[in-house]
Amino acid sequence: MMKIRKYIPIALAGLLFASCGDLEQFNVNDKNISQEQLEVDFQHVGSKYRPIFENIYQYQPAWSYQLQQNLNADVYSGYMTNPRPFVAGANNTTYNLVSGWNNFIWSVPYQNVMNNVQAISDLTSEDFPTLYGVNLILKVAAMHRVTDVFGPIVYTNFGDLNNAGVYDSQQDVYNAFFSELDVAVANLNADISSTRFSEFDMSYAGDYSKWIKLANSLRLRLAVRISKVDPAKAKQEGEKALAESNGLMESNADGFFVNGSLPHPLSVIDNSWGDIRMNASMESILVGYNDPRADKFFQEVNPGDQSTTPVSPGNLKGVRAGLPLLPGYADEIAQKADYITFGVINDEVHTSQVQLMTAAEVAFLKAEAALRGWAGAGDAKANYEQGVDLSFQQHQAGSSSSYLMDNTSIPIDYVDPVNAANNIAAVSTITIAWDEAATNEEKLEKIITQKWIAMFPEGQEAWSEYRRTGYPKIFPVVSNQSGGSIDTNIQIRRIPFVDSEYSTNAANVQTAVTLLGGADNGGTRLWWDTGNGNF
Template sequence: MNFNIKYISKFSLAMLLLGGTMTSCTKNFEDYNKNNIGLTDEDLKGDGQDLVLFLKNAQMSIYNFSGAGDPNSYQVQQNLNADVFSGYFMSPTPFNSGQNNLNYAMVNGWNGEPFKVLYLNVIKSIEKLKSNGLAETYPALWGSALVIKVEAASRVTDIYGPIPYSKVGTSNTVPYDKQSDVYAAFFKELDEAVTALKSYKADSPMAAKIDQIDLVFPNTDNQVRFANWLKIANSLRLRLAMRLVKVDAALAKTQAEKALDPTNGGVLESNTENFKITIPADGTYSNPLWFISKNWADTRINATLSSYMTGLNDPRISKYMAPVIKDATTTAFAGKYIGIRAGADGIEKDKYQKLSALNTEGTTPTFVATTAPVLMTAAEVYFLRAEAALRGWNNAGGTAQSLYEKGVETSFTQWGVTSGLSTYLNDNTSKAAAYKDPFNAKNNANSPSALTIKWNEGATNEEKLERIITQKWLAIFPEGQEAWSEFRRTGYPRLFPVVVNNSGGLIDTKIQIRRLPFPQNEYNTNAAEVQSAISLLGGPDNGGTRLWWDVNKGNF
């Protein structure tokens, strides 16, 4: 295993701030109010380097880069849960003697990392900046910090359900908020962010080191920068609004129409506006997904993704993944795109690491050490707008079909695919392929879906939604957290279930995993509040319990 988790005390201040803490589930809210990182309030004022460090830390911890060539925090934060549960990746490594989250034998030591990273790396940094007057000194910059906070926290509540939010930092025992209240807080914070971002003018004061601070739009004119951040804020509101469509349709519609109202600043429409975190050029950090795939061979493409992309003749496939490399054991299937079933039977690393990996090789690899992790794209927003149009909401800016097709087109452009778009969009026969495991027939499966690509205006709304969500899933790769959340919300795309289910009956194989259990450290240090959180959750603290917005009913 590659989980040599380090303790905070082993790192310098700069490493703590930029790379994020990498303790394994040792977070304690008792430390939240303490200035235990060596900075005074005075250090955080003005244009000082510490402003740069704190805001960098918050941005880089949404999708935790870790540091010093050691991305094991990200590996547990996302790659060994949502990236697999979304149908994007699967590990060829049989961690914990083959008993682990990937076959629903939940590992306590893995389940706390998203929680820890949010509070120690993101919220702590942003709250410290707030207490030192960032909102008053540089309102637009504070607006972008709020967007970062909501982006990071929304991912975590969508992993666990209830989380501490409204009273974090107020006491040593921190109460959890029910998820509906957390979402209400998100919308309120996005209101504040939008107001602050709209306030930026050409002569507004701004931190001198803004290009070091802003890893999303570095080296950008400030008016363009904050106009883009405003679009991200509105796009994030649209994403979160859509999440609520089954549980509170009225609120979902209200917030979505607010996000889409052009007088509020617009949403992402171009790939130049995509929400991605630039990797600092000092050589200390690398794209953690690239690192895990290339250097550790701990992640490979999921069979669901390879089956959809091969069956649909998707021209993006060579951008996403590498074909099986030929050697003495792979001659019969070398050159093909073959992934690994989630929860596969009989995983052996020396065999399965030879199957399709992230495209990190060849003369034109898509993923390299400096590839910026992408958190939200214009393509995703076009698909959100397509769903809004399908639901008859205002301000979508087009028909469901036109926005669906624009989403595919924008994704092709993002990935540098310059031909085949028309053929792809007009394909009404291709469907996801059946899966054949070259090493173990127990993992074989029939095609997960008979859905085709071409829009069918005469189809039911449910079929239209499946088409929208399936193409959105293909477009937002490799962002597994959002893909897993949308799968749970809609049931789409249709994913291969795990082959081996070691949950002991706690997680239904057909329904698939719905959440992560609360961190063990919270039971150890905040036990009474965790018990209250379980009551708010409305079911047992296991991977089979649905979140508040994950309602077991049809999409229409």
């Protein structure tokens, strides 16, 4: 965490102490390009898309991503945890929520996504409908993550001077998402062969048919998200996604990745800084299932020279989340030959890609939709097995056939390599093979457990699905330092509204707390979070 201490003050100092005169240098167009020249090739619009792509979560600098997602959702999802005693062991991972860290979850998307979305909307909504359509899809892709962290957010009133800072309820935000996806799909369908966006597209090379598939897939994701709290609306929106003529993501080539030339932030946070490691829940499930994707997800560290080599599932070793870590523990565990470091997927293409949605996830969404009886969803078993197969293909893990027939393997107990007090028995007995005779609840646990594996390392969506369903069953924190506001067994449900909003938008935040329907703390459930179980 020393990297955070080192870089944040420098960044803030540049903002706090630059005079107006100092800032004039940033307003100079050093290429002497006129506004008219920018408009000829749409650079006045296109240049605003890149910061949106790069800040759905901010992968450069890596410490920003560390604060925006890694030290919250990536940990709460059961994917990863920290091996270092940040803030003397009292931090997000032990539910002593650090407001200074969590401000980034709010500030990055508002400053870098919503401001640019608004600017693009002003330039395109009337005259360039396809550019406007992509803008709306990116907006929904970015901001549903924000509402799924906080609950009520500033959304429909963003940019409205008469209602500046007014929050929407989460239900209203979701309804706005669905409406915006309607507009986006209609706009793109009306001129689907246009190549106008190709120069600015960091995901699909300007192919609008793939953007429509993304929009439909996002609609299905959001529909499934609200299936327990508003089943009628969920079914309506889900069936609309399933029936749209251009379809959903079907192959790995349809996946939503942001392509860049920078290292994935996790490779920096882990391999360079040693600030994040594999979560014990990941070990329990991957090793228990003898999952061949394990050595695509993780790499073994040689304590002597820090070189990395792929590992077999039986050698994986994770760390319990929420340890009140002290320096001695971190030092001792780092010297263990069987201690495994979290690593970016062992595929060079992923060192410069940020994964946001995959075809495998969509297959699992269809599997759940089929369980819920939504028209057009197909067969639950076929979708489930397709999801596993697509994930195996994505990670080049070989054939999934024998894995899918395994009806005996279950998650294993966790044994701490340093302190036996942290040992814990496995919390699930769910197997891999589909069982048509199982209850819907058991089938849902299979679907979400495999979906969780397939979505790795995208912790935000994994945390949301854990909260919505209670699956996969993951280990609770060892040390709960929330002062009673978060239940250890129920686990953390949200992040409180940030300090910057309380200091600049206090009245509207108080209204937002009313919309939340509970105390502004990490134990209050979001609108769609109705409790675990009860399919």
